[in-house]
Amino acid sequence: MVNYIWVIMTVAGIVFALFNGTMGEVNKAVFDGAKEAVTLCIGLISVLVFWLGMMRIAQESGLLDKLSKLFRPLVKRLFPEVPVHHPAMGYMLSNMISNMFGLGNAATPLGIKAMEELQKLNGGKDTASRSMVTFLAINTASITIVPTTVIAIRMTYHSAAPTEIVVPTIIATVLSAVSAVLIDRYFYYRKSRKG
């Protein structure tokens, strides 16, 4: 599916540019897009190095295990394929907690670590496992408690109540996370019925 979407976006853009006379912009977009991607990755290095270093300490001191023990009853149901004592659990939980507090730059390295652990359980295949799909479904719905960036923008434009959107955001994000899990389950069970 990614293959199709990728090709469709690119080819549709090129064909559209042919008729629309925007070939110049498209030419520029190729190099700008590539450059933006590399810049993003370079920017990620600093946070990845810092947070993965920190998390290594948290892991070796047993802090991650403690954390996963706390939320075990809930995540056990979300990820039935992951053994409860597996490090993947700790990483997934830390990732979700970081996301909740709007700490995107701490959440990404933890999420990547979680994916690595899930990949070990997956036996190194190049196909996503059930747990990976569930984990990313929850991640794209991104449960937020403090939407810091949005509050900052609202303050910049002199909102009378910059934080009034916090509660609505929490409600909306919880609803979207719950739907993400339900949609994920629907696809999983539909597939497993087909065999």
Next chain:
Amino acid sequence: MALISLISMTFIPLLIGFILLYGTFKKVPTYESFVEGGKEGIKIAFQIIPFLVGMLVAISIFRASGALEALMNWVRPFMQTIGIPAEIVPLLLIRPISGTAALGMTSDLIANYGPDSFIGRLASVLQGSTDTTFYVLTVYFGAVGIKKMGDALKVGLLADVAGIIAAIVVVVLIFGTK
């Protein structure tokens, strides 16, 4: 507000301090562990580059050619009939694709319509309550070399739709449509 910004501001430093103290208390060689863990970060960042370059080039072409705008104009009447204001349609379409572009559009909407207007509030909630599905999937699957995503993209995009509907309903119910 003061309390929330205080919490968000002190959370990370406190967390760092806590991890370090806890590690020391449990006799972990903190600095050496940090360095070992950090090394992985470099590896991962480089591993993601091809995945992200591929995805971002496709997105930039699609946007720069004007195809994205045409798509927006095409779906706009339909969106309006189901009660979604035309002004936020571009944000809805761009939100799962590009985080920076969505942030730009949100700031733009808030600047133009005012942070305390219906559009401004809706944009704020939308920006805060969903994530850049394409980016998340590209980075996370890219980091572990997964090439077949299974249902992940479908699930992620449908969840975005659910999140958008939830955001609109919640904003209308709490603030009304003014």
